Amino acid sequence: QQASQPAAAKVLKVGAEATFPPFEFQDEKSQDYVGFDVDLMKALGKQMGVEVQIVNTAFDGLIPALESGQIDVIASAMTITEERAQKVNFSKPYYKSxxxxxxxxxxxxxxxxxxxxxxxxxxxxxxxxxxxxxxxxxxxxxxxxxxxxxxxxxxxxxxxxxxxxxxxxxxxxxxxxxxxxxxxxxxxxxEEYGVAVAKKNTELARKINKALDEIKQNGEYAKIYEKWFGK
Ligand code: ARG
Missing domain, CATH: 3.40.190.10 (Periplasmic binding protein-like II)
Structure with a gap:
């Protein structure tokens, strides 16, 4: 079982269905998880003072994994929809699709x-x-x-x-x-993508939104965007 306060944990478990380039996929050589969402979560983690760990999860299993506490966050090019928003807490949109x-x-x-x-x-x-x-x-x-x-x-x-x-x-x-x-x-x-956290985890949602604002202000978001999508 997860600790009840994932926001305070040192490692943030980030669920992603990692065959979705350029957002989340495995580098052919190193097998490391790479992509826009991976870099975004690393940058957000840095702002929040936590490590992030990608947990490769079937797309239709992401929300259940969040609800059961197996993961703390979803960052998987997930579109913000009304239906999903009934089950999870979405951050502000981070990408228009x-x-x-x-x-x-x-x-x-x-x-x-x-x-x-x-x-x-x-x-x-x-x-x-x-x-x-x-x-x-x-x-x-x-x-x-x-x-x-x-x-x-x-x-x-x-x-x-x-x-x-x-x-x-x-x-x-x-x-x-x-x-x-x-x-x-x-x-x-x-459509717009959002980072999702558990419904009750309003504190983590607040921190993620704050960190998103910060990386937009300090130029980190623009760098990551340019790396994956060009100017
Ligand atoms: N944006 C679409 C959705 O939210 C597809 C996302 C699929 N993401 C993935 N990592 N496979 O339904």
Whole structure:
């Protein structure tokens, strides 16, 4: 069992589903957890005087892990939604995102979310992308534990499209220098990511918001942003 005051602990356990580059993923060589969220949490930890430790957790297991005290914080490119906010305490938004579609390069029929009607859509389980896909008429949804598995399904021909966070889609396409996949221009639902703590942990939420303000003021946030997204 966790101590009842994780905010006072020296090590902050940060839950993340760590196959979501450029936000959280493992460095191929060192196997260290890296990414925008990892650097952000390290910077926040530094301001708060605590160490951070990434705990790789299935995306749909993050909120339960927070509720049961297995982790102290979620930093996993998690979109602030009303539904989630009933279970967790979100920090102020720290990143603006949105949903977009990836299709095979030779697909000329899917040009917007409207065109996804009746199509096979691959998504990561428990995400806002999955939620969005489920609203599309007659779509057949294939849910995977990671976004990379959803991309593989597209490549293998088992899905017509992937619906996922725009910056992750962009990173995937850039990294794979993909000739076989492309991004559709339409971006949906301006979404914002927040760091989450347990509902009752208002003190830690306050500290995280304070630290966020501080790293925005001292230039650390801008540095991290530039490192992962350029100017
Ligand atoms: N932003 C989306 C959501 O909150 C997807 C996040 C997935 N994050 C991850 N680390 N796999 O549902």
């Amino acid at each position: 949105g949903l977009s579609i990836v299709v095979k390069a030779d697909n000329n029929t899917i040009k917007s979310f409207k065109d996804l009607e009746g199509k096979r859509i691959a998504v990561q389980i428990g995400t806002t992308g999955a939620e969005q896909a489920k609203k599309i008429k007659d779509a057949k949804i294939r849910e995977f534990n990671s976004a990379s598995e959803a991309f593989l399904e597209l490549k293998a021909g088992g899905a017509d499209a992937v619906v996922n966070d725009l910056p992750v889609n962009e990173y995937f396409l850039a990294k794979n220098a993909s000739k076989d996949a492309k991004l559709i221009g339409e971006v949906l639902n301006a």
